Amino acid sequence: MLAVENLHVAYGSIKALHGVSLKVPAGSIVTLIGANGAGKSTTLRALSGLVKSSSGSIRYDGQSITGLAPHKIVSRGLCHVPEGRMVFTNLTVRENLAMGAFLQKDKAWIAQQTDYVFHLFPRLKERENQAAGTMSGGEQQMLAIGRALLGKPKFLMLDEPSLGIAPLLVKSIFERIVEINREQGLTILLVEQNANLALDVSHYGYVLETGSILLEGPSAELKANPKVQEAYLGA
Amino acid sequence: MEQFLQQLLNGLFQGSIYALIALGYTMVYGVLRFINFAHGDVFMLGAFTALGLHKAFGPALASMPWPVSLILILLASMAICGALGIIIELLAYRPLRNRPRLNVLITAIGVSLFIEYTAQLFFGATQRPFPELIPRTPVASTGGLTISVAQVIVLATTITLLIGLRIVVMKTRMGLAMRALSLNPTASTLMGVNNSVVISFTFGLGSALAAAGGILYASLYPSIEPFMGIQPGLKAFVAAVLGGIGNIPGAALGGLIIGITETLVKGYGQHFGIPSGYSEAVAFVILILILVFKPSGILGKTEREKV
Numbered sequence: 001m002l003a004v005e006n007l008h009v010a011y012g013s014i015k016a017l018h019g020v021s022l023k024v025p026a027g028s029i030v031t032l033i034g035a036n037g038a039g040k041s042t043t044l045r046a047l048s049g050l051v052k053s054s055s056g057s058i059r060y061d062g063q064s065i066t067g068l069a070p071h072k073i074v075s076r077g078l079c080h081v082p083e084g085r086m087v088f089t090n091l092t093v094r095e096n097l098a099m100g101a102f103l104q105k106d107k108a109w110i111a112q113q114t115d116y117v118f119h120l121f122p123r124l125k126e127r128e129n130q131a132a133g134t135m136s137g138g139e140q141q142m143l144a145i146g147r148a149l150l151g152k153p154k155f156l157m158l159d160e161p162s163l164g165i166a167p168l169l170v171k172s173i174f175e176r177i178v179e180i181n182r183e184q185g186l187t188i189l190l191v192e193q194n195a196n197l198a199l200d201v202s203h204y205g206y207v208l209e210t211g212s213i214l215l216e217g218p219s220a221e222l223k224a225n226p227k228v229q230e231a232y233l234g235a
Numbered sequence: 236m237e238q239f240l241q242q243l244l245n246g247l248f249q250g251s252i253y254a255l256i257a258l259g260y261t262m263v264y265g266v267l268r269f270i271n272f273a274h275g276d277v278f279m280l281g282a283f284t285a286l287g288l289h290k291a292f293g294p295a296l297a298s299m300p301w302p303v304s305l306i307l308i309l310l311a312s313m314a315i316c317g318a319l320g321i322i323i324e325l326l327a328y329r330p331l332r333n334r335p336r337l338n339v340l341i342t343a344i345g346v347s348l349f350i351e352y353t354a355q356l357f358f359g360a361t362q363r364p365f366p367e368l369i370p371r372t373p374v375a376s377t378g379g380l381t382i383s384v385a386q387v388i389v390l391a392t393t394i395t396l397l398i399g400l401r402i403v404v405m406k407t408r409m410g411l412a413m414r415a416l417s418l419n420p421t422a423s424t425l426m427g428v429n430n431s432v433v434i435s436f437t438f439g440l441g442s443a444l445a446a447a448g449g450i451l452y453a454s455l456y457p458s459i460e461p462f463m464g465i466q467p468g469l470k471a472f473v474a475a476v477l478g479g480i481g482n483i484p485g486a487a488l489g490g491l492i493i494g495i496t497e498t499l500v501k502g503y504g505q506h507f508g509i510p511s512g513y514s515e516a517v518a519f520v521i522l523i524l525i526l527v528f529k530p531s532g533i534l535g536k537t538e539r540e541k542v
Contacts, residue, residue, distance in 0.1 A: 048425060074427040086422035088415050090536075099415045102408070103427035151427065 001026040001155060001187050002047070002078075007056035009039075009046050016042040017211045019056070024155070024189050029181050031190045031198040031219065033232055034208035040191040041083050043208070044157050047189075048080035049073045060155065075103050077154035081161065083191075085144040089133025093124055096132050096143055100150030110150065117146035120176050138169030145173070149180070156180070157189045162197060170194075174201055195232040199223045207232070237379035242502040243495060248386045248455065250494020251393035255448035256471030257478070257486035258400065259441030265417035265481040266430075266437045269336050272343040273323060274445055275468015276350040277316055279461060281446025282365065282453040283358060284312040289366045305368045309392070309450055313443035320442025321435045329431070354461035365457040368450070389451045396447060397487055400440070404483060409436055417481060470497075470518040477525050479535020488533060493518050 002024040009017040017039045024030045032040050045051045047058060049070035058066045065073055074080075088096050097117065101110045118125035121142040127135060132143055141161055148156060158177065162170045178201050180186050192198035199205055199219040207215040207228060215228065222228050256278055263271045285308050289296065296304040327346045331339045369385040376382075404410040412433045415423040424430050452467060453459050474493045478485025501514035525532060 050421065050424070069429070070424040071427045071429045074425060080425050082421065082425060086419050086425075088418045088422065090418055091411075091414060095411065095414075098411060099423070099426045099428075102412065147426070 001061060002189070003059045004043075004047070005057045005059075007043070007046060007058065008054045009042050009051055010054050011051075015211060017046070017053075019212055020208070021213065022206050022216070024187060025204075026187050027181075027185055028204060029178070029188045029190060029202040031192060031202035031205045032208055033192055033195040033198050033205060034214075035232075036193065037210075038208040039211040040193075040208055041159055042211075044080060044082075044159050044189070044191055047073075047157060048078065050080075050082075074151055077152060078157070079148040079151040079153035079155070080157045081144045081148045081159060083159040083163070085137075085140045087132040087140045087143050087147070090131055092129050092131055093127050093135075093143055094129060096147050097124075097150050100147035102151075104150065104152055109152075113150055113152075117149055120149075120179070121146055136166075136169075138165040138173065141165055141169075141173055142176075145176070145180075149184075153186060155187045155189070157191070159191045160193060161190070162192060162194045170197070177201060195228070196223075238502070241380050242498050244380065244382060244386070246495030246498030247491065248389050248494070249498055250491035251390055252448050252452050252455075252490075253467065253471045253474045253494050254487040254490025255393055255396060255444050255451070256467060257474040257490045258397075258483060259445045260472050260475040261478070261481055261483060261486040262413070262437050262441045264475070265483075266413060266420075266434050267328070267339075269328075269339045270343065270472060271328075271438075271441075272340070272468075272472075273327075273346040273350055274441065275464035275471070276347050276354075277320055277323075277442045277464070278445040278449040278452070278468060279354065279459070279464035280319060280350065281312050281316050281449030282459045282463065283354065283449075283461075284315050284446065285309070285368065285450045285453070286363065286365060286459065288312060289368070301368065301370060305388070308368060309447060312450055313446045316446030316449075317439040317443035320438040320445075323442075324435060324438040329434075351461050351465075358461055360460065362458040362460045365453040365459050367454075367457070369454045371454075371457075385454045389455060392447065392451060396444060400444070400483070403440070409433065413437055466515065473518040473522045477521060477532055479532030482532065482534045482536075485532055485534035493521065496521065 004020060004022045007017055007020040020043055032043060034040050042051065046053045049068050053066065057064060060076065060078055065076065088099060091099070097114055104110050123139055124142055124146055127139065132140060161173055174197060177188065181188050190198055190202060199222055202219045205217065205219045205222045206213050207222065215222065215225065256274065259274050260270060288308050288311055323346060327342055328339055331342060369388045371383050371385050373381050374384045374387055404413060412423060412428045415426065416428060416430055416433050420430055470493055471490060474489035475486045477492060478489030497514050497517045500509060500517045501511045504511055504514060
């Protein structure tokens with residue numbers, strides 16, 4: 001569904017990615033793991049058009065989306081839940097969800113999908129009219145995911161959904177991610193520092209180190225790989 | 236007592252015009268995080284556009300009852316100046332979108348001077364009389380109070396525009412996008428918002444309100460010149476900061492406070508050793524006080540972020 005070829009990204013003179021290639025098959029959960037500063041977030045930011053790639057190609061659904069503006073990419077069903085959640089702090093939970101559905105015209109679908117999000121994360125329903133900025137980190141993460149689901153995604157990119165969240169909530173959020181993948185058939189690209197967790201829920205994984213792919217393979221194999229265990233799993 | 240009430244009313248009329256201009260500052264700050272110093276000049280252009288339209292369509296307008304011709308001129312001038320605001324952003328500010336904010340700020344001062352002197356080139360430097368779009372006859376003089384038709388219309392128009400703006404910002408899709416963009420431009424673009432369109436819309440809306448402010452102001456003080464926007468523009472900027480920059484109700488509140496304080500100082504300052512000529516400085520004293528004691532303004536919130 002998504003094929004990235006030899007992607008290069010630079011911030012000024014600093015090269016963040018040099019030649020990243022990866023594939024995400026439809027219906028799968030693929031994870032991108034690696035240490036801080038390896039280029040995981042940059043990869044996602046390039047895919048959603050937030051940063052321009054200096055070379056390489058991104059093909060999504062058989063078409064090139066290289067160099068498209070972010071709002072054009074979203075309109076094709078590629079939704080990005082950014083690092084740090086970026087909920088609209090002064091807007092209510094409902095308004096945040098309405099923003100997620102910004103490009104959707106079908107009111108009935110929006111209402112139905114909003115109900116689905118509330119069913120997925122009942123906590124959001126309880127806080128429907130509360131300003132997003134007053135919620136806990138975990139609740140904001142739920143909102144960020146719910147908001148992206150209202151963009152009618154076919155392909156969902158999640159950047160560090162476990163970051164700064166209470167362990168109990170992390171578990172529940174990851175269960176929901178698997179549920180979304182199974183029930184809605186949504187393809188997911190998951191970026192995580194918590195490699196253990198990411199490899200547990202995903203089908204295939206890539207290990208990114210200083211801007212290029214070091215290793216790749218089915219998640220179970222990566223998890224058994226001594227190199228991965230030593231560097232990322234703390235074994 | 237009557238005199239006090241009269242001063243209070245005068246301040247209210249004056250302040251409501253500041254409020255209209257202040258809204259433009261605060262909305263543009265909300266979406267672009269910079270102060271558009273050329274905003275006061277759009278206010279001036281509003282008055283000149285109305286004057287031009289009045290001249291061009293004088294006979295046709297004269298045959299209509301004054302409220303109809305007023306509404307026509309007001310709406311047409313707002314549309315023209317709104318378009319002008321969009322063009323200013325497109326030509327002067329958009330190329331600098333990803334540059335340091337200071338560059339944009341300095342550009343804004345340049346745009347302001349450019350508009351003022353271009354206007355001087357075309358309209359001349361002398362004061363011009365502004366047509367009596369609203370009858371300046373007193374509507375009531377009960378209990379020693381004098382209120383003119385113009386003053387009532389100024390207040391009514393301002394209130395109508397404020398309510399209209401409130402509806403646009405709170406109830407429409409574009410308004411939601413404006414609020415989202417002002418909170419987090421990256422996130423809003425990830426929701427599919429074309430930020431450039433929202434920014435253009437904001438400039439258009441703010442400029443239209445400034446134009447309305449210019450026409451109302453010229454209806455109260457009916458002589459206009461190319462530099463008439465500087466003082467009200469600066470005071471409205473102070474009003475926006477006073478209310479909490481980026482906060483729309485705050486800008487309206489700030490405008491009223493500045494207008495009323497200024498008028499009261501003009502009326503009563505001499506009893507406290509402040510000659511009435513100093514009333515022009517009131518807004519700036521207020522600016523210094525807010526910056527020292529409450530930089531976030533009356534209704535402004537300091538940004539909190541959870542990590």
